[in-house]
Amino acid sequence: xxxxxxxxxxxxxxxxxxxxxxxxxxxxxxxxxxxxxxxxxxxxxxxxxxxxxxxxxxxxxxxxxxxxxxxxxxxxxxxxxxxxxxxxxxxxxxxxxxxxxxxxxxxxxxxxxxxxxxxxxxxxxxxxxxxxxxxxxxxxxxxxxxxxxxxxxxxxxxxxxxxxxxxxxxxxxxxxxxxxxxxxxxxxxxxxxxxxxxxxxxxxxxxxxxxxxxxxxxxxxxxxxxxxxxxxxxxxxxxxxxxxxxxxxxxxxxxxxxxxxxxxxxxxxxxxxxxxxxxxxxxxxxxxxxxxxxxxxxxxxxxxxxxxxxxxxxxxxxxxxxxxxxxxxxxxxxxxxxxxxxxxxxxxxxxxxxxxxxxxxxxxxxxxxxxxxxxxxxxxxxxxxxxxxxxxxxxxxxxxxxxxxxxxxxxxxxxxxxxxxxxxxxxxxxxxxxxxxxxxxxxxxxxxxxxxxxxxxxxxxxxxxxxxxxxxxxxxxxxxxxxxxxxxxxxxxxxxxxxx
Numbered sequence: 001x002x003x004x005x006x007x008x009x010x011x012x013x014x015x016x017x018x019x020x021x022x023x024x025x026x027x028x029x030x031x032x033x034x035x036x037x038x039x040x041x042x043x044x045x046x047x048x049x050x051x052x053x054x055x056x057x058x059x060x061x062x063x064x065x066x067x068x069x070x071x072x073x074x075x076x077x078x079x080x081x082x083x084x085x086x087x088x089x090x091x092x093x094x095x096x097x098x099x100x101x102x103x104x105x106x107x108x109x110x111x112x113x114x115x116x117x118x119x120x121x122x123x124x125x126x127x128x129x130x131x132x133x134x135x136x137x138x139x140x141x142x143x144x145x146x147x148x149x150x151x152x153x154x155x156x157x158x159x160x161x162x163x164x165x166x167x168x169x170x171x172x173x174x175x176x177x178x179x180x181x182x183x184x185x186x187x188x189x190x191x192x193x194x195x196x197x198x199x200x201x202x203x204x205x206x207x208x209x210x211x212x213x214x215x216x217x218x219x220x221x222x223x224x225x226x227x228x229x230x231x232x233x234x235x236x237x238x239x240x241x242x243x244x245x246x247x248x249x250x251x252x253x254x255x256x257x258x259x260x261x262x263x264x265x266x267x268x269x270x271x272x273x274x275x276x277x278x279x280x281x282x283x284x285x286x287x288x289x290x291x292x293x294x295x296x297x298x299x300x301x302x303x304x305x306x307x308x309x310x311x312x313x314x315x316x317x318x319x320x321x322x323x324x325x326x327x328x329x330x331x332x333x334x335x336x337x338x339x340x341x342x343x344x345x346x347x348x349x350x351x352x353x354x355x356x357x358x359x360x361x362x363x364x365x366x367x368x369x370x371x372x373x374x375x376x377x378x379x380x381x382x383x384x385x386x387x388x389x390x391x392x393x394x395x396x397x398x399x400x401x402x403x404x405x406x407x408x409x410x411x412x413x414x415x416x417x418x419x420x421x422x423x424x425x426x427x428x429x430x431x432x433x434x435x436x437x438x439x440x441x442x443x444x445x446x447x448x449x450x451x452x453x454x455x456x457x458x459x460x461x462x463x464x465x466x467x468x469x470x471x472x473x474x475x476x477x478x479x480x481x482x483x484x485x486x487x488x489x490x491x492x493x494x495x496x497x498x499x500x
Contacts, residue, residue: 008038008039008040008125009038009039009040009125009496009497010039010040010041010042010117010125010126010127011029011032011039011040011041011042011126011127011128011129011496012041012042012044012113012114012117012126012127012128012129013025013028013029013041013042013043013044013128013129013130013151014043014044014045014106014110014128014129014130014131014134014137015043015045015049015131015134015151015153016103016131016132016133016134017045017046017049017086017087017088017099017103018087018088018089018309018310019052019087019088019089019309019310020153020308020309020310020391020392020393021131021133021153022045022049022052022053022087023056023393024151024153024231024258024393025043025129025131025151025153026043026053026056026057027258027259027260028129028151028229028231028255028258029041029043029067030064030067030260031255031258031489032489032493033064033066033067034064034261035486035489035490035493036493037064037066039066039493040066040068041066041067041068042067042068042069042070042117043067043068043069043070044069044070044071044072044106044110044113045070045071045072045106046071046072046074046086046106047071047072047073047074047086048084048086048087049086049087050069050070050071052087053069054069057069070113072106072109072110072113073109074086074102074105074106074109076099076102078102078105079098079099079101079102079105080098081095081098081099081102082095085099087099088309088310089309089310090310090343090344090345091310093201093411097201097210097211097214100133100214101210101214103133103134104136106134107136107137107140110137110140111140111143114126114128114140114141114144114146115144118144118146125497126144126146127141127146127147127148127149127496127499128140128141128146128147128148128149129148129149129150129151129229130148130149130150130151130225131150131151131153132150132151132152132153132159132218132219132222133215133218134218135150135217135218135219135220135221135222135224135225136218136221138150138221138222138224138225139221141225142224146499147226147495147496147499148225148226149225149226149227149228149229149492149496150222150225150227150228150229151228151229151230151231152228152229152230152231153231153392153393154230154231154392154412154413154417155230155231155232155236155237155240155256155392155395155396155417155420156230156232156237156240156241156243156244156252156254157237157239157240157243157244157416157417157420157424158240158392158413158414158416158417158420159230159240159244159413160186160187160240160243160244160247161184161187161193161413161416162412162413162416163219163247163248164184164185164186164187164247165184165193165198165202166202166205166212166215166216166219167216167219167220168184168185169205169206169207169212170182170183170184170185171193171195171198171202171203172206174195180194180195180196181193181194181195182195185247186243186246186247187243188239191239191423193416193419196415196433196434197409197415197416197418197419197433198415199410199411199412199415200434200436223248223249223250225250226250226251226495226499227250227251227252227253227492227495228244228248228250228251228252228253229252229253229255229492230244230252230253230254230255230256231255231256231257231258231392231393231396232254232256232257232396233254233256233257233473233474233477233484233485234254234477234484234485234488235473235477235484236254236399236470236473236474236477237420237424239420239424240420240424241254251495253488253489253491253492253495254477254484254485254488255485255488255489255492256396256474256477256485257396257397257400257474257477257478257485258393258396259375259396259397259400260375261478263375263379263400264400264474264475264478285366285368285372285373287373287376290333290366290368290372290373290376290377291376291380293333293366294333294377294380294382294383295380295382297331297382298382299381299382299384300381300382300383300384300452300454300464301330301331301382301384301452302330302331302332302333302380302382302383302384303325303330303331303332303333303384303385303386303387303406303448303452304332304333304374304377304378304383304385304386304387304403305321305325305332305333305334305335305386305387305388306334306335306372306374306386306387306388306389306394307335307337307388307389307408307410308388308389308391308394310344311389311410311411311435312337312338312339312340312344312435313339313340313408313435314339314340314341314435314436315339315340315341315352316438317339317435317437317439318336318339318352318353319352319353319354320439320440320441320444321439321441321444322353322354322357323354323441323444324439324440324441324442324443324444324445324448325361325365325444325448326354326357326360326361326364327441327444327445328445328448328449328452329364330364330448330449330452331364331365331382332364332365332366333365333366333368333372333377334365334366334367334368335368335369335370335371335372335374336348336367336368336369337369337370338352339352340435345370348369374394374397375397378397378398378400378401378403379401383401383403384403384404384451384452384464385403385404385405385406385448385451385452385460386398386403386404386405386406387405387406387408387431387448388405388406388407388408389408389409389410389411389414390405390407390408390409390414390415390417390418390421390428391412391414391417392413392417395417395421396474398467399427399467399470399471399474400471400474400475401471402464402467402468402469402470402471402472403467403471404427404428404429404451404460404463404464404466404467405421405427405428405429405467406428406429406430406431406447406448406451407421407422407428407429407430407431408430408431408432408433409430409433409434410433410434410435411435415433418430418433425466425470426462426463426466427463427466427467427470428463429447429450429451429459429463431443431444431447451463
């Protein structure tokens with residue numbers, strides 16, 4: 001009789017259906033397999049998202065053979081969504097909530113897949129790592145008597161604020177008028193939040209609306225997991241981690257930054273090279289051309305502008321931003337999409353920018369449509385600041401390279417991230433908040449000049465020094481055997497093995 005094959009350790013990952021969640025899960029899988037190649041990892045999701053991940057994996061320099069991608073059946077039309085809408089990318093906010101609720105339709109096919117792995121493949125030892133927004137996986141895990149870990153793709157501060165505010169809706173105690181600040185359960189009284197930092201749907205939430213019904217249920221379920229993973233660095237967010245751990249009463253492992261290892265170094269120019277499209281999407285400019293353009297710029301002189309994979313701004317905001325950029329005469333790279341109210345995947349119209357803008361900026365700036373090689377840009381020595389929506393992936397990519405941030409938070413926990421970047425870290429200047437705020441070219445110009453100013457003793461120089469120190473800290477966290485994130489990943493894997 002032939003001996004039975006040795007048991008394998010199998011981690012099954014379930015990300016939410018958004019680029020800002022899919023890519024960190026994929027990077028976490030790569031980090032785990034680089035750390036301990038004895039694991040097998042399967043990422044499960046809808047067919048279109050698996051296609052994205054497969055494209056991104058193909059671009060990885062050495063895709064691991066232990067990484068598998070499993071599509072689960074999903075038909076967006078069954079949920080009153082447009083055909084092939086399996087991702088937040090390109091969906092308006094009114095449709096995104098439908099996708100959130102539709103994600104629960106994956107529970108039954110996911111349960112069947114876990115059954116096949118646990119029961120049919122008896123030799124496998126299994127645990128689940130699920131997105132905080134897919135927390136029904138905790139019930140699935142318990143029914144098979146296996147461990148489930150919640151993975152928050154955000155930072156500790158933003159995650160803690162997001163969870164506490166949605167579960168408690170503390171802003172509802174505000175009585176109106178000019179006073180708009182409120183305290184948040186779990187946070188010190190000195191860390192008061194502003195109503196302007198909340199997404200428009202959260203401002204209106206009463207616990208019975210469709211947004212509350214989703215987030216309150218999923219966050220509550222996630223508190224039943226065996227521990228949380230957080231895409232941050234232990235030494236980076238002392239207040240946020242203290243609040244998060246005290247609030248959820250579960251182990252929290254800081255395993256960030258979830259960035260390709262080759263990019264975690266200070267770049268002096270084009271030496272880092274190109275890592276390829278991590279999202280499975282092709283950029284609107286060839287990375288090599290972008291790097292060549294940056295090579296011709298002075299160190300720390302370029303402003304990079306991008307609002308993430310699913311955000312854009314209004315027509316009037318776009319016009320004022322363009323005028324302010326032109327007025328500064330500073331070099332920039334602007335990733336641009338059609339404004340709010342138009343098809344984000346449609347053609348860009350010249351009327352959305354000042355007349356003759358592209359001709360006048362000449363060599364001053366690059367206007368890139370839809371997608372840009374963000375990591376390559378942020379890693380380049382010429383990049384001096386990042387005008388960002390403050391999504392956590394962008395924050396980590398920017399700070400890992402010591403690049404300070406100009407904040408324009410728009411949704412999710414972005415307002416809380418910006419608050420922390422300003423108050424706790426001193427590496428951010430907020431330009432405005434929200435997609436309906438009014439900005440002027442004068443304010444755009446002023447903020448850009450403040451952050452890019454290199455005068456000794458100036459605010460911009462101070463922000464750069466603080467960002468540089470954070471970059472050193474982030475890079476040190478992944479050093480073999482001694483970095484805090486390296487050790488945390490080791491501790492998490494030990495915990496996962498103990499649950500097999």
